[in-house]
Amino acid sequence: MSETGSGVPAQSGLQEAIEQQRATISELLTPVIEVWDGILALPIVGSVDTARAQDMTETLLERIVATRSEIVLLDITGVPVVDTAVARHLLETVSAARLLGADVYIVGLSSRTAMTLVQLGIDLSHITTRATLAKGLALAFSRLGLAVIPQLGNTRHPVSPDRETP
Amino acid sequence: MARVPIIRLGDVLIATVQDELYDHDALQFQEDLGQLLERGVAHGVVLDFSTVATVDSFLARLIGAIAAASQLLRAAMVVVGLQPAVAVTLVELGLTLPGVHTALNAEKGLALLAHLRRDERVG
Amino acid sequence: MPTCVAMSALAEAGGSRQWRVDVAGEEGIVAARQQAREAAKGLGFGAVDQSRIATAVSELARNVVRYATGSCGDVQITELASPENGIGLEIVVRDAGPGIANVEQALRDGFTSGQGLGMGLPGARRLMDQMTIDSVPGRGTTVTIRKWRH
Numbered sequence: 534m535s536e537t538g539s540g541v542p543a544q545s546g547l548q549e550a551i552e553q554q555r556a557t558i559s560e561l562l563t564p565v566i567e568v569w570d571g572i573l574a575l576p577i578v579g580s581v582d583t584a585r586a587q588d589m590t591e592t593l594l595e596r597i598v599a600t601r602s603e604i605v606l607l608d609i610t611g612v613p614v615v616d617t618a619v620a621r622h623l624l625e626t627v628s629a630a631r632l633l634g635a636d637v638y639i640v641g642l643s644s645r646t647a648m649t650l651v652q653l654g655i656d657l658s659h660i661t662t663r664a665t666l667a668k669g670l671a672l673a674f675s676r677l678g679l680a681v682i683p684q685l686g687n688t689r690h691p692v693s694p695d696r697e698t699p
Numbered sequence: 700m701a702r703v704p705i706i707r708l709g710d711v712l713i714a715t716v717q718d719e720l721y722d723h724d725a726l727q728f729q730e731d732l733g734q735l736l737e738r739g740v741a742h743g744v745v746l747d748f749s750t751v752a753t754v755d756s757f758l759a760r761l762i763g764a765i766a767a768a769s770q771l772l773r774a775a776m777v778v779v780g781l782q783p784a785v786a787v788t789l790v791e792l793g794l795t796l797p798g799v800h801t802a803l804n805a806e807k808g809l810a811l812l813a814h815l816r817r818d819e820r821v822g
Numbered sequence: 823m824p825t826c827v828a829m830s831a832l833a834e835a836g837g838s839r840q841w842r843v844d845v846a847g848e849e850g851i852v853a854a855r856q857q858a859r860e861a862a863k864g865l866g867f868g869a870v871d872q873s874r875i876a877t878a879v880s881e882l883a884r885n886v887v888r889y890a891t892g893s894c895g896d897v898q899i900t901e902l903a904s905p906e907n908g909i910g911l912e913i914v915v916r917d918a919g920p921g922i923a924n925v926e927q928a929l930r931d932g933f934t935s936g937q938g939l940g941m942g943l944p945g946a947r948r949l950m951d952q953m954t955i956d957s958v959p960g961r962g963t964t965v966t967i968r969k970w971r972h
Contacts, residue, residue: 594783
């Protein structure tokens with residue numbers, strides 16, 4: 534590592550900036566959302582390579598611990614291509630979360646992805662899937678013993694008009 | 700290194716695994732636990748790994764073996780507190796501990812054991 | 823416990839830090855992986871990489887205890903710095919045991935030899951960035967693994 538005249542290593546400042554940016558990008562690409570007490574949602578958008586999959590898994594696990602969540606909704610609707618490599622990464626994420634005591638439901642599975650998973654030739658009997666995030670959430674609620682009950686007598690509130698007119 | 704301490708809490712045994720366990724201590728624990736379960740002392744076991752920084756294939760396999768044996772001895776076992784770094788490493792080694800119940804911490808582990816016990820009575 | 827014949831130290835690595843842990847029984851497994859973890863932590867490896875490194879060393883050290891004559895061997899840990907790869911850690915696990923007749927087969931998952939199930943070599947390879955095996959049947963085995971800080 535080279536040093537500037539002032540004695541401060543020139544490389545470390547740049548290195549830090551790069552690290553910081555990487556962390557920010559990682560957070561943006563892998564938003565782990567706490568949709569309910571104990572339920573996390575992880576919508577994946579875009580392609581997933583090994584580095585991203587590892588990042589995603591680590592972030593997810595940290596959030597599972599921090600929020601003490603027991604259910605994760607992994608939404609892959611936004612992943613364009615799920616080949617065997619990506620499928621393997623996803624299953625590793627599921628396995629890792631399970632080791633922490635959290636159940637992962639995969640939602641947004643296309644039939645092509647289903648075929649890819651089957652082709653991997655591994656035991657998929659423990660994988661829970663639902664067609665949409667909403668359905669996954671419904672299952673999560675029922676697992677946690679929760680129910681959404683419509684309030685009697687109250688009609689749905691209309692959307693408030695925008696008061697601010699330019 | 701010392702033995703893995705096993706505490707009894709009603710119908711459940713709680714064992715706190717120390718970091719950097721020697722092989723012979725792990726095997727000794729397996730035997731100690733087996734003897735306790737054999738006597739019908741408990742129907743649930745919580746294996747707490749929250750202070751363990753490294754779990755290699757030997758320990759992972761031992762966990763699997765202990766879980767299977769416990770089931771034969773009519774006790775449910777739950778592994779709690781595995782650290783994220785450990786979980787990632789185990790999965791990369793292909794050791795996903797199939798058939799082993801897991802929970803985030805001892806509290807949730809106990810809740811899971813109670814749940815399993817209820818299911819067992821009904822089923 | 824059988825006393826191990828002292829093995830000659832590997833070449834010094836210039837300015838980088840280096841540690842050596844003797845393996846003469848199962849205590850060596852823990853000692854070696856603890857030292858590897860410390861070294862990794864010192865180099866700024868994250869928690870997950872520390873776990874990967876410690877676990878890989880544990881697998882290889884256990885191989886020494888299981889298969890080497892008298893469970894004798896040693897583990898040498900060296901800090902690395904290269905222009906292409908940056909900062910890294912190299913661990914060399916040596917023993918003067920029976921050696922591996924077929925390295926290819928040993929690397930295939932699930933390979934078994936002697937007592938217990940084989941996991942060490944394939945496992946360590948999965949966790950690390952690089953691995954090389956130098957084994958002479960009847961003389962011993964040297965496994966070198968490296969991980970670079972990403």
